[in-house]
Amino acid sequence: MQLGLIGLGKMGGNMRERIRRAGHTVVGYDRNPDLSDVSGLAELVESLQAPRTVWVMVPAGAATQSVVDELGGLLEAGDTVVDGGNSRWTDDEKHAEELAAKGIGFVDAGVSGGVWGLENGYALMVGGEKEHVDRLRPIFDALKPEGPYGYVHAGKVGAGHFSKMVHNGIEYAMMQAYAEGWELLEKVDSVTDVREVFRSWQEGTVIRSWLLDLAVNALDEDEHLDKLRGYAQDSGEGRWTVEAAIDNAVPLPAITASLFARFASRQEDSPQMKMIAALRNQFGGHAVESAK
Numbered sequence: 001m002q003l004g005l006i007g008l009g010k011m012g013g014n015m016r017e018r019i020r021r022a023g024h025t026v027v028g029y030d031r032n033p034d035l036s037d038v039s040g041l042a043e044l045v046e047s048l049q050a051p052r053t054v055w056v057m058v059p060a061g062a063a064t065q066s067v068v069d070e071l072g073g074l075l076e077a078g079d080t081v082v083d084g085g086n087s088r089w090t091d092d093e094k095h096a097e098e099l100a101a102k103g104i105g106f107v108d109a110g111v112s113g114g115v116w117g118l119e120n121g122y123a124l125m126v127g128g129e130k131e132h133v134d135r136l137r138p139i140f141d142a143l144k145p146e147g148p149y150g151y152v153h154a155g156k157v158g159a160g161h162f163s164k165m166v167h168n169g170i171e172y173a174m175m176q177a178y179a180e181g182w183e184l185l186e187k188v189d190s191v192t193d194v195r196e197v198f199r200s201w202q203e204g205t206v207i208r209s210w211l212l213d214l215a216v217n218a219l220d221e222d223e224h225l226d227k228l229r230g231y232a233q234d235s236g237e238g239r240w241t242v243e244a245a246i247d248n249a250v251p252l253p254a255i256t257a258s259l260f261a262r263f264a265s266r267q268e269d270s271p272q273m274k275m276i277a278a279l280r281n282q283f284g285g286h287a288v289e290s291a292k
């Protein structure tokens with residue numbers, strides 16, 4: 001099968017390689033000419049035979065919108081666009097409608113696997129109409145991990161990115177739980193080798209997981225994580241998960257707390273704890289510390 005692939009960064013570049021290894025033809029475009037097979041989207045579209053399939057793998061939001069808009073002007077009725085980035089699921093319906101007005105199909109694909117996906121495969125959570133999804137099966141089969149799982153047609157347009165968003169919310173909370181346990185173990189004198197405690201958990205325990213394996217990798221590289229600053233960014237999916245929880249009145253205390261922990265990591269000092277300290281001092285005369 002032929003595929004156009006837009007965005008050849010950490011994810012897209014490895015996906016191009018994995019799809020090619022499965023025997024398909026991939027024409028890739030990236031703004032970086034060193035990575036790109038073609039000079040622009042027009043050349044990419046021209047180089048594919050109709051009906052064309054073009055996979056978009058660029059950052060969510062404005063970048064994805066701009067590529068979808070441009071593709072809408074270049075593709076023809078019968079072609080299909082796949083958004084495999086971490087787009088907000090509410091954008092999918094809009095993109096599907098815009099493209100459907102021109103007879104172009106739209107599929108959303110949540111992709112998990114990170115930089116390890118080239119060798120291990122990418123888990124795929126897909127949304128869209130069956131006729132569009134079915135056309136892409138050879139590409140999904142090339143990308144997915146070997147074995148029976150790692151692929152789902154989760155539902156209609158938006159269902160793929162909604163599922164990936166919830167996956168990322170779970171990822172936030174799991175990482176936060178490992179991080180909290182690690183900090184507590186590091187704090188006490190009685191535990192003398194925290195890294196080996198983590199390593200021991202990799203087999204036989206209730207909490208073994210790939211994230212735990214990655215935590216052990218990180219501790220092998222830097223046993224007490226001394227080289228890192230305790231600062232974590234977020235790309236939006238945790239926020240969208242919490243917003244969806246509010247929209248649906250579903251309580252998500254663990255995921256919400258893990259998102260807020262990242263916000264706290266970006267503060268040099270805590271304005272709210274200044275207020276707590278001030279109030280304790282006001283009502284109880286409790287000691288406070290001066291600002292540095």
Ligand SMILES: O=C(CO)[C@H](O)[C@H](O)COP(=O)(O)O
Nearest residue numbers: 086112168234235236237238
């Ligand atoms: O989708 C992913 C992993 O599953 C991406 O790595 C994503 O960037 C992680 O989310 P965040 O940047 O908010 O931590």
